[in-house]
Amino acid sequence: MPKILFTLLVLFCVLLSCQLKNKENVSSSEKFSKDHKTEYYFKNIQAIDHWNLRYHKRYDVFSLEDQVNQIKANMDVAAELGFNSYLLFQKNAFQELLTWGGKHEPDTELQNAVQEVIAYGKQKGLDVFLHSNQFAWPKDVGVGFEDSDNAWKVYEEAVKELIKTFPDVAGYEVTGDETEGQLDTKKGLLKFHNLTARVLKSDGKERTALMRTWQRCGFLGLPEKELGVGDEPNLKYSIKNTSGDFNIIHPFDSAFIKPGVDGKRLLIEFDAWREYETHNIFPVYLGDYWAPRFRKIADLNINSIGVRFNWNSGRFHIVDKNRPWANWINIYTFHRFVQNPYANPDDILMDFCKEYFPEDSNAAFNMYKNTFDFVEAVYYRNGEKYLHHGGLERPRGKPVEMEQVKHAYNKMKLLIDKIPDSNQYKKDLQKYGLVISYLGRIAAGDKSVVQDWKSLDRESFDELAVSNAEKW
Numbered sequence: 428m429p430k431i432l433f434t435l436l437v438l439f440c441v442l443l444s445c446q447l448k449n450k451e452n453v454s455s456s457e458k459f460s461k462d463h464k465t466e467y468y469f470k471n472i473q474a475i476d477h478w479n480l481r482y483h484k485r486y487d488v489f490s491l492e493d494q495v496n497q498i499k500a501n502m503d504v505a506a507e508l509g510f511n512s513y514l515l516f517q518k519n520a521f522q523e524l525l526t527w528g529g530k531h532e533p534d535t536e537l538q539n540a541v542q543e544v545i546a547y548g549k550q551k552g553l554d555v556f557l558h559s560n561q562f563a564w565p566k567d568v569g570v571g572f573e574d575s576d577n578a579w580k581v582y583e584e585a586v587k588e589l590i591k592t593f594p595d596v597a598g599y600e601v602t603g604d605e606t607e608g609q610l611d612t613k614k615g616l617l618k619f620h621n622l623t624a625r626v627l628k629s630d631g632k633e634r635t636a637l638m639r640t641w642q643r644c645g646f647l648g649l650p651e652k653e654l655g656v657g658d659e660p661n662l663k664y665s666i667k668n669t670s671g672d673f674n675i676i677h678p679f680d681s682a683f684i685k686p687g688v689d690g691k692r693l694l695i696e697f698d699a700w701r702e703y704e705t706h707n708i709f710p711v712y713l714g715d716y717w718a719p720r721f722r723k724i725a726d727l728n729i730n731s732i733g734v735r736f737n738w739n740s741g742r743f744h745i746v747d748k749n750r751p752w753a754n755w756i757n758i759y760t761f762h763r764f765v766q767n768p769y770a771n772p773d774d775i776l777m778d779f780c781k782e783y784f785p786e787d788s789n790a791a792f793n794m795y796k797n798t799f800d801f802v803e804a805v806y807y808r809n810g811e812k813y814l815h816h817g818g819l820e821r822p823r824g825k826p827v828e829m830e831q832v833k834h835a836y837n838k839m840k841l842l843i844d845k846i847p848d849s850n851q852y853k854k855d856l857q858k859y860g861l862v863i864s865y866l867g868r869i870a871a872g873d874k875s876v877v878q879d880w881k882s883l884d885r886e887s888f889d890e891l892a893v894s895n896a897e898k899w
Contacts, residue, residue: 469725469765473512473556473733474505475696478741480540483520489741491540497744498544501736504746506551508762513548514556514600514637514733515541521559525588527568527581538592545595554597556637557589561601561619562609572609579622586626596634599627600665603640613646617658624659635661637694642666642683651687658692663731665694668720673698673735675711675803676810679720690729699757700745702738704802706817707745707754708887709859711802712795714760714772725768734761739816742890751783752852753859756795786847794842794856801860804835805867813870818891822870832867836860862887869896 479494479501489497502513523534524541541557548555562572562582570577589599601623603616610616624636641647641654641664648654654664668684669677684695697717700707724732736745736758745754756779763775777792784791806814808827815821839860846853865880877896881888888894 469732471731472510475514475733475735477516478737483523502551512554517558530568531565556598558600561603598635600637604643621659624662637665639665650683655689655692667696674703690727693729694731696733698735700737707743709863710753710798712798718772721764721768790845801835801839819895820892826870829871836864
């Protein structure tokens, strides 16, 4: 063999050996993305905005311009993370966007704001969805919310006006339950769903109808046998991953997300900001809690998934660049699970800690691991919630015991204190860990910390409605 050929052969063997060795060292998540991306990667990833442009004329703290800017900031992040849709969970603000057959004067400023964010979303590659409750319109329309010919006509014409006014809207979600309950029969709700889906595409454009109904409407039948059967092809059902509300104590909704269900008909929702715990004031890391849920969802070939960026508040914005130490960890984790629903949550958390706590990622890892237990101890007594919607506005039942709060906080504080002083986020974690402990102490009857909290951080004081405790 000529010397040059021998040399090339040796070089080829060395390169092949290195390539095989490198392949062996590829992380499990990288192997997954290469080998299983087509089979398991979620195709439809939605950011859910439960605050901005939701309440008509509620601009006392955040102006209309502020809310539009928050939407754009959310969209920037969602697009960067590979999301492809954005839902404005509008509720009663939606009613002010239409004329309702010439009977109502729409809010042109709100219309322009919606047009602006739809266009911005389109520019970012995001399909924008609007939302309302079922059979909800202004009083001047003069038609009751009921199963009547007049009500059906008002609704159908409104959806036609919707797509004419906002031709670039990609879809429309309607909450069929958790509302006034005008349609509480199987026939009525399925008619409602499918009429919405048909009218949305009546101008020749493909749009998706999302129906947030199935979870609570048991009379609709067994999901594994009836969900989606006979429905319009552009109709999907959006439900929470939890059995009930987004409380961390609630189990996976295995009654509806189960073998046999048509995965193409479902969009499964998650809450990163935490409506029922912390309001993004202090982190509650959900990687361990979410991991088995993502695996089950992927096993069922469900390919649409969404995550809430907020809930009824513009405070403590989850994409705030000054607060990545808070529940941004849940958006980070969600994004990684979207890429690989079978990923090890410890790997995800450690990667996060290495990025934001490079001085001692192990100390940060241990701290985040404990946040779930800390928050659960403050918010729940024997599996029962007391702090409804995360604050002191409408407490119910029995509060947790004082010793439980103090013990949980002392453990949390020790873990935070182990983070090196050089880390820029340590002081914030110490401050807001104390805030959450104050919440638990006040709920347990200790009003001595009310003024301390108000002086320490008025924004979280107002967010969690602590002023209500002063009236008790």
